[in-house]
Amino acid sequence: MTDCTAGALEMSVFPFMVFLFFTNELVLVSSETAELPSRITALSGSCVQIPCTFEVPEDVLKNAERIFGFWIKNYPFPQPWVVYNGSTNISKGFSRIEITGNLSQRECTTVFYDVMNNHSDNYYFRVEIKSPDWKYTYMNPIKISVSDSPQPLIFKPTDLKAVMENTTVSLSCSAEAPCPKQPPTISWSNIPESAHITTQLQEKPDKTQSVFSHMTFKASYMDHRKNISCTATYPRKTSKNSTVETTVMLQVLFPPKETNITINQSTSVSVGTNVTLTCKSKANPSNNMTFSWHKHGQDNQLDLGEQLIFTVNRSSGGWYFCKAKNEHGIQMSKEIQLIMEGSVSSLDQSLIIGCVVGVSAILLTFFLITLFLRVQRVKASTIMETDVSDQGQEKQMQTIYANGGFVSGEELEMPKDENDIVHYGEIDFSTPQTKITTVQGSGQETVYAEVRGPGKEMNQD
Incomplete structure (x- = not known):
C-alpha cells in the first residue's frame, strides 16, 4: 500500500494528523513542479493522452535504482483515490492506464484508455523513488473533461472574404486529437478542382496534439458560392456521433463569363414579327453589370439593357451579338443570326457559291488534263510517222546502191x-x-x- 493510500485510510480516523502529513509533504515538494496542461477534453469511448514532465533533484535521480509513477484522483480532498499504481501496474476505475514516458528522463506522459463521462475530474501525478526513498505528489493537477461530442473544428481564416479570380486561396482545418494513438481523420468535400491538400499530426504549445489539414487552390469563377466543408471523424467504442463538420462559402470576384443570347422564338422570322433577344452572363458582382447590343456590319450600338425588343422589317436580317460588362472586365457573346423567311441566308449563299466554284474547278481541271493527253498523243503520232518515213527512204537507198x-x-x-x-x-x-x-x-x-x-x-x- 502506498503512502498516499495509507493517508487516505487514515484520514477517516485521524483527520488532523493526515492533514499535517499532507501539509508537510507539500512543503517538501513546493519547489518541484510537474509540467502538464491545466485541462484537456476527452471524447467518451476513446482514449486521452496527458503530456507530462516532472522535476526532481539531480542527485536523487542519479542514484535512483527504481522509479514509479502514480496518478491520484481528488487529491488531497475530499478523498484521494489512486487510479494507477506504477509499482504494481494496476489501474482502478479505468480499463487501462499506461505511462508511455521514460521516468528516468523525467518524462511522465500517460494514456488513459476508454474514458467515460464519470472519469471527468482533477488528476495529480506522483513519483516514488527507491534507494534513496523519495516520494513526491505534484500539486498542479490536470482537469480531464469527458464529452460525448467531438470538439469544434478550428477553421482559418475565420472571416473568409471575397477573393479575386485566379488568386491563390489558403484554408486550414484542425481537429483536436486528445488520443494521438487513435487520431481523427480529416476530409474535405466540394473542393475546387485545383486544390492541393496536406494533413499531419501537430503538437500544440501545451504539448497536446491536433490533426491539421491545409488546402490551397487557385480561385475560379466556377467556385463562386461553393460550400466547402471540412469533416473530422473520430474512432471510438460507442455508437454516438463521432464526426464534427464546419462549412464555409467561397466568394469569388470575376468578370462576365459564359455570355450568350437567347431568343423568344425561331431565328427564322417574317416581316412584322416581334422579336425579343436576351443577353445572359455570369459575373460577380452582378448587380452593376451592363449590357449593350450590336449588329454585325454596323458601327453604332443598337441599344442598352439585358433585352433587345424590336419589330422585324426587311432590313432586320443579319448577325446580332451583345456585350456584358462589370467592374472587373467585359465579354462579348457569340453572334446569333436572324434569318428572314423566303430569303436565302448569307450562309446558304456562301454554301451555294462554294459548291459552284468547286464544281467549276473540277470541270476545268478535267478539261486541262484531257487537252494535255490529246496533245501528247498527237506528238507521239507525228514522231512515229517521221521515223517510218526515214526508215523507208533508207531502205530505198540501200536497194539503189545494191543494183548500181x-x-x-x-x-x-x-x-x-x-x-x-x-x-x-x-x-x-x-x-x-x-x-x-x-x-x-x-x-x-x-x-x-x-x-x-x-x-x-x-x-x-
Whole structure:
C-alpha cells in the first residue's frame, strides 16, 4: 500500500494528523513542479493522452535504482483515490492506464484508455523513488473533461472574404486529437478542382496534439458560392456521433463569363414579327453589370439593357451579338443570326457559291488534263510517222546502191547461160535524181538504175 493510500485510510480516523502529513509533504515538494496542461477534453469511448514532465533533484535521480509513477484522483480532498499504481501496474476505475514516458528522463506522459463521462475530474501525478526513498505528489493537477461530442473544428481564416479570380486561396482545418494513438481523420468535400491538400499530426504549445489539414487552390469563377466543408471523424467504442463538420462559402470576384443570347422564338422570322433577344452572363458582382447590343456590319450600338425588343422589317436580317460588362472586365457573346423567311441566308449563299466554284474547278481541271493527253498523243503520232518515213527512204537507198553494182578490184562474173542477158544501167551523179529503167527479158524483169555524177560518165562496152 502506498503512502498516499495509507493517508487516505487514515484520514477517516485521524483527520488532523493526515492533514499535517499532507501539509508537510507539500512543503517538501513546493519547489518541484510537474509540467502538464491545466485541462484537456476527452471524447467518451476513446482514449486521452496527458503530456507530462516532472522535476526532481539531480542527485536523487542519479542514484535512483527504481522509479514509479502514480496518478491520484481528488487529491488531497475530499478523498484521494489512486487510479494507477506504477509499482504494481494496476489501474482502478479505468480499463487501462499506461505511462508511455521514460521516468528516468523525467518524462511522465500517460494514456488513459476508454474514458467515460464519470472519469471527468482533477488528476495529480506522483513519483516514488527507491534507494534513496523519495516520494513526491505534484500539486498542479490536470482537469480531464469527458464529452460525448467531438470538439469544434478550428477553421482559418475565420472571416473568409471575397477573393479575386485566379488568386491563390489558403484554408486550414484542425481537429483536436486528445488520443494521438487513435487520431481523427480529416476530409474535405466540394473542393475546387485545383486544390492541393496536406494533413499531419501537430503538437500544440501545451504539448497536446491536433490533426491539421491545409488546402490551397487557385480561385475560379466556377467556385463562386461553393460550400466547402471540412469533416473530422473520430474512432471510438460507442455508437454516438463521432464526426464534427464546419462549412464555409467561397466568394469569388470575376468578370462576365459564359455570355450568350437567347431568343423568344425561331431565328427564322417574317416581316412584322416581334422579336425579343436576351443577353445572359455570369459575373460577380452582378448587380452593376451592363449590357449593350450590336449588329454585325454596323458601327453604332443598337441599344442598352439585358433585352433587345424590336419589330422585324426587311432590313432586320443579319448577325446580332451583345456585350456584358462589370467592374472587373467585359465579354462579348457569340453572334446569333436572324434569318428572314423566303430569303436565302448569307450562309446558304456562301454554301451555294462554294459548291459552284468547286464544281467549276473540277470541270476545268478535267478539261486541262484531257487537252494535255490529246496533245501528247498527237506528238507521239507525228514522231512515229517521221521515223517510218526515214526508215523507208533508207531502205530505198540501200536497194539503189545494191543494183548500181559498184565493184572495186573484182571482175564481174559472166552469165553462165547464154539466155541470161545482162543489162547495164547508167548512174548520173550530176543531178539529185535517180532514173530507174525496167527491162523485160526472158520472162524475168530486171530493174536498172542510172546514176549520173558531175564530170564522170560510165559508157556501156
